[in-house]
Amino acid sequence: MPSLLLRIVGRDLPGRECGGYRDVHVAVQRGREPEGIVPGDAAEAVWEFPVEVVASPDGSRDFRGPHVHGRRGGRFLYLTWGELPDGGAFTMFRRAKLLLDDLPPRVLERGAAETELRLTDRCGMPVCAAVRPPGVLWR
Known part of the structure; x- marks a missing residue:
């Protein structure tokens, strides 16, 4: 299986x-x-990186790479939110999960996927927890 x-x-x-x-x-x-x-307060946040797509022992797809988290069958990416004062260290206070099982097969075949998502929830806070469609749609 290809890299993505x-x-x-x-x-x-x-x-x-x-x-x-x-x-x-x-x-x-x-x-x-x-x-x-x-x-x-940026206009947008953009990240781009490769993820390796491999076959599991049962023949299903699996994902690997330094950005991939979780166990086989439940892999995901984290968007991490934190405070970063001038001269200070990043202190995480919440995270959002983007589930890799939500990637459609046609995206895997193409070898590239993009998503746009809203990073503010309905309460005006950073989006967190598992972000599922329609909150994240891969194309």
């Missing part, structure tokens, strides 16, 4: 201050670390 180039475009960010948090930023999580940190 993923592109995530986040729009409608919640701002640098929300819900008592200050200096809000978002990043994609690579291993345990935030990567591609974007301020919460």
